[in-house]
Amino acid sequence: xxxxxxxxxxxxxxxxxxxxxxxxxxxxxxxxxxxxxxxxxxxxxxxxxxxxxxxxxxxxxxxxxxxxxxxxxxxxxxxxxxxxxxxxxxxxxxxxxxxxxxxxxxxxxxxxxxxxxxxxxxxxxxxxxxxxxxxxxxxxxxxxxxxxxxxxxxxxxxxxxxxxxxxxxxxxxxxxxxxxxxxxxxxxxxxxxxxxxxxxxxxxxxxxxxxxxxxxxxxxxxxxxxxxxxxxxxxxxxxxxxxxxxxxxxxxxxxxxxxxxxxxxxxxxxxxxxxxxxxxxxxxxxxxxxxxxxxxxxxxxxxxxxxxxxxxxxxxxxxxxxxxxxxxxxxxxxxxxxxxxxxxxxxxxxxxxxxxxxxxxxxxxxxxxxxxxxxxxxxxxxxxxxxxxxxxxxxx
Amino acid sequence: xxxxxxxxxxxxxxxxxxxxxxxxxxxxxxxxxxxxxxxxxxxxxxxxxxxxxxxxxxxxxxxxxxxxxxxxxxxxxxxxxxxxxxxxxxxxxxxxxxxxxxxxxxxxxxxxxxxxxxxxxxxxxxxxxxxxxxxxxxxxxxxxxxxxxxxxxxxxxxxxxxxxxxxxxxxxxxxxxxxxxxxxxxxxxxxxxxxxxxxxxxxxxxxxxxxxxxxxxxxxxxxxxxxxxxxxxxxxxxxxxxxxxxxxxxxxxxxxxxxxxxxxxxxxxxxxxxxxxxxxxxxxxxxxxxxxxxxxxxxxxxxxxxxxxxxxxxxxxxxxxxxxxxxxxxxxxxxxxxxxxxxxxxxxxxxxxxxxxxxxxxxxxxxxxxxxxxxxxxxxxxxxxxxxxxxxxxxxxxxxxxxxxxxxxxxxxxxxxxxxxxxxxxxxxxxxxxxxxxxxxxxxxxxxxxxxxxxxxxxxxxxxxxxxxxxxxxxxxxxxxxxxxxxxxxxxxxxxxxxxxxxxxxxxxxxxxxxxxxxxxxxxxxxxxxxxxxxxxxxxxxxxxxxxxxxxxxxxxxxxxxxxxxxxxxxxxxxxxxxxxxxxxx
Numbered sequence: 001x002x003x004x005x006x007x008x009x010x011x012x013x014x015x016x017x018x019x020x021x022x023x024x025x026x027x028x029x030x031x032x033x034x035x036x037x038x039x040x041x042x043x044x045x046x047x048x049x050x051x052x053x054x055x056x057x058x059x060x061x062x063x064x065x066x067x068x069x070x071x072x073x074x075x076x077x078x079x080x081x082x083x084x085x086x087x088x089x090x091x092x093x094x095x096x097x098x099x100x101x102x103x104x105x106x107x108x109x110x111x112x113x114x115x116x117x118x119x120x121x122x123x124x125x126x127x128x129x130x131x132x133x134x135x136x137x138x139x140x141x142x143x144x145x146x147x148x149x150x151x152x153x154x155x156x157x158x159x160x161x162x163x164x165x166x167x168x169x170x171x172x173x174x175x176x177x178x179x180x181x182x183x184x185x186x187x188x189x190x191x192x193x194x195x196x197x198x199x200x201x202x203x204x205x206x207x208x209x210x211x212x213x214x215x216x217x218x219x220x221x222x223x224x225x226x227x228x229x230x231x232x233x234x235x236x237x238x239x240x241x242x243x244x245x246x247x248x249x250x251x252x253x254x255x256x257x258x259x260x261x262x263x264x265x266x267x268x269x270x271x272x273x274x275x276x277x278x279x280x281x282x283x284x285x286x287x288x289x290x291x292x293x294x295x296x297x298x299x300x301x302x303x304x305x306x307x308x309x310x311x312x313x314x315x316x317x318x319x320x321x322x323x324x325x326x327x328x329x330x331x332x333x334x335x336x337x338x339x340x341x342x343x344x345x346x347x348x349x350x351x352x353x354x355x356x357x358x359x360x361x362x363x364x365x366x367x368x369x370x371x372x373x374x375x376x377x378x379x380x381x382x383x384x385x386x387x388x389x390x391x392x393x394x395x396x
Numbered sequence: 397x398x399x400x401x402x403x404x405x406x407x408x409x410x411x412x413x414x415x416x417x418x419x420x421x422x423x424x425x426x427x428x429x430x431x432x433x434x435x436x437x438x439x440x441x442x443x444x445x446x447x448x449x450x451x452x453x454x455x456x457x458x459x460x461x462x463x464x465x466x467x468x469x470x471x472x473x474x475x476x477x478x479x480x481x482x483x484x485x486x487x488x489x490x491x492x493x494x495x496x497x498x499x500x501x502x503x504x505x506x507x508x509x510x511x512x513x514x515x516x517x518x519x520x521x522x523x524x525x526x527x528x529x530x531x532x533x534x535x536x537x538x539x540x541x542x543x544x545x546x547x548x549x550x551x552x553x554x555x556x557x558x559x560x561x562x563x564x565x566x567x568x569x570x571x572x573x574x575x576x577x578x579x580x581x582x583x584x585x586x587x588x589x590x591x592x593x594x595x596x597x598x599x600x601x602x603x604x605x606x607x608x609x610x611x612x613x614x615x616x617x618x619x620x621x622x623x624x625x626x627x628x629x630x631x632x633x634x635x636x637x638x639x640x641x642x643x644x645x646x647x648x649x650x651x652x653x654x655x656x657x658x659x660x661x662x663x664x665x666x667x668x669x670x671x672x673x674x675x676x677x678x679x680x681x682x683x684x685x686x687x688x689x690x691x692x693x694x695x696x697x698x699x700x701x702x703x704x705x706x707x708x709x710x711x712x713x714x715x716x717x718x719x720x721x722x723x724x725x726x727x728x729x730x731x732x733x734x735x736x737x738x739x740x741x742x743x744x745x746x747x748x749x750x751x752x753x754x755x756x757x758x759x760x761x762x763x764x765x766x767x768x769x770x771x772x773x774x775x776x777x778x779x780x781x782x783x784x785x786x787x788x789x790x791x792x793x794x795x796x797x798x799x800x801x802x803x804x805x806x807x808x809x810x811x812x813x814x815x816x817x818x819x820x821x822x823x824x825x826x827x828x829x830x831x832x833x834x835x836x837x838x839x840x841x842x843x844x845x846x847x848x849x850x851x852x853x854x855x856x857x858x859x860x861x862x863x864x865x866x867x868x869x870x871x872x873x874x875x876x877x878x879x880x881x882x883x884x885x886x887x888x889x890x891x892x893x894x895x896x897x898x899x900x901x902x903x904x905x906x907x908x909x910x911x912x913x914x915x916x917x918x919x920x921x922x923x924x925x926x927x928x929x930x931x932x933x934x935x936x937x938x939x940x941x942x943x944x945x946x947x948x949x950x951x952x953x954x955x956x957x958x959x960x961x962x963x964x965x966x967x968x969x970x971x972x973x974x975x976x977x978x979x980x981x982x
Contacts, residue, residue, distance in 0.1 A: 095411075096411065097409055097411055154407065155407050156407060156409055193409060194409075194411065202413060202414060202415045203412075203413065203414045203415075203416075203418055204411065204412065204413050205411065205412050205413075206412045206414060206418070207412065208412045212410075212412075215410055216410050216411060216412070218408075219408040219409065219410040222407075222408045223407050223408060223409070226406065226407055
């Protein structure tokens, strides 16, 4: 049934439809609406789940780790500093091979205090062994949350479903809410492969000496390598029931494009508009919406970008002392490839600043005008005047 | 088989997993601090003159184990239904709970338990049958002078320890001040009679209408091995003013009311001189027989030795207060009396008793026309020989008693020797006397002070008979639990339970009890508010929180030191400071 839903509530509805058994979360803007609705569902009985209130995100992750080890389908949600506080346990969740699903609302980290959209929080967790899926709109975040449980429970790895602060979390859109019966067909009850059983006690996750640790880590990578093909199959099955598909990466007009823009999240919708206008003006331009960031779908990107003359990557994040993180990943993916277009890195839209059609058009223009990139990262839309307003330390 | 299942089968899942026990890893070897069960002293029981084990009483009552709770009281105080009504419950002023919301209504719980014991006729056999003396019985017999709270308590504790007792009472019924001094609206006669009749079951004889003479004491050594004198203050102080013979003694008035020999004539406006509990009792009784009492006190209202709660009740009932006035003469006038009063003022300096002195305020005075004048300014022993002998080396002064070690040992107790004149202190003196005599007979006079000192509740002056008799309370740590040591994460604010109280207009024409006893539901709710400071109530937190599962779930909790790492989580999560962490001795 089509409903007008806030992005956050699209996540909450998906969690209810997934019949999650244990939820634990600590509120943080802009994630709050997700767990607020879930707490309401549990309280009113429209959802048969245990909602565990905790005093921090670290404990929220610990609680779902415990519940998942006990064999329950689990969910949590967080954002920014909350995710940073979970860091230690994110490693545990993946190392323990637990199929936990988390909604992660992309928000900047302080200081200066900033509650708005920025990809730095989730990308700072790229090496924790979590699958990361970035979403563009309310429908996608609902569908992806449902798919995430299916995916996680097959590969025994945790999944982070990522959505933009406010641009998606607090925006109302028409969303097709699937029927419970159909969801049940797509997502059967969780049958855990790892489950502690008090009637048959055994120990889990104890000391792993040098003789076995490396094999365990290798197994995580082996599982990661199955994610992309498996996700495709899951999407196919989802599509056969619900008629929607998104892909690990979504290429638009890439086949004959000279310049391809790469970006993730809600800005992809803006970009779709921009490239269709540029195409009308005769520009040979395409775009790739990056959805799956971990595992990084290298082969897919090589085939999407390999024939372009230039690639422009738009990062709403930054790795200080290096470059934008998406640009790094794409450069690494293309480096050993024969068809290797130059990668132009652009930094924009940090801390909630709008990525407008004008900015995207300017990025296209800058890329088109230069043969080689001006710098590894070009910061677009900086207000130089602001720096001049800084107090002079000598005068204080 | 779908392709998805094919992939599923290829997912490698190598993790640490073991079917063998981890018991071989004795994590106890990491320990440098050792937790342990360490029951401590609750502030309420430390301050209670009778040293009742309040934290435990509340815990037992909260589980509906009212008879066990009652027995626990009776080990320290033979009169719960009386004390639940008339005690000034200083325990509640020390209650840690008041830092969170309000103190626990300890006296209301005690009253409920005492009343239930009367209603359901709880037997004392369980208490009596306990073998406190390892099969040895005493042939010794004690004479107790006075059947007031001190004498009754002394006989009760002596009888519990196997001594034969005879109580001699001058009046025709036992109870002393409880029977004749405290009005029925505070303590109904049937409650007192039930409490006192209980001690008769312990082979105690109460001989009424038996006023003791000095000669009796001289001859008592033929029949008795010791005498306890707890005869109270029977003679009221005089004011030393002109026309004093026209004033009535307040204590006698109260006694006559209870004996129903008071004429209850129409007194209209009466003057009551004094500021203690007796003055308040006289004034409130006068209200009930239709008079309009005016209480005249030489200091200010806030300086009155009467309990604040009683003062408030008197005000509610319409007693008028005239403060900073003292009578100078009484004259017959117009069929009544003219009372001349001198205005007083605070002197700004403290007297020998530590209270601020009052002095006459120049020549300012006043007069008051009344139908009667009652005095209630204090009392003293009725007979001179009730007084303590001169200081000599045979005299041992204890906190609530004086022990005179002569051929026939004599112990003075009750009002004669207690630092504060209250029912609970009188009971404390009876208990202390019983301990002193028992020690005398078994270990000799030199052991008395040391033995009594070893029975103190915490670091306070209250004594515990259970400790004296080497009961389970003996092992308690004397440290008194502070509010800061309670883990208040485990306690939600909860309203203190209040009894139904008759409104002033419904109580001014009768001697019915003003406050009702709480019902069982309210008592249970109230006892669940108790922090149970310092004692284990089997909440099981220590076991549930132990990360090493080193605490056995059996009834008697124990810590398996082979695995206890000494993390101290059990001690922190104990809501009531019944555990301690000590540095491991290497």
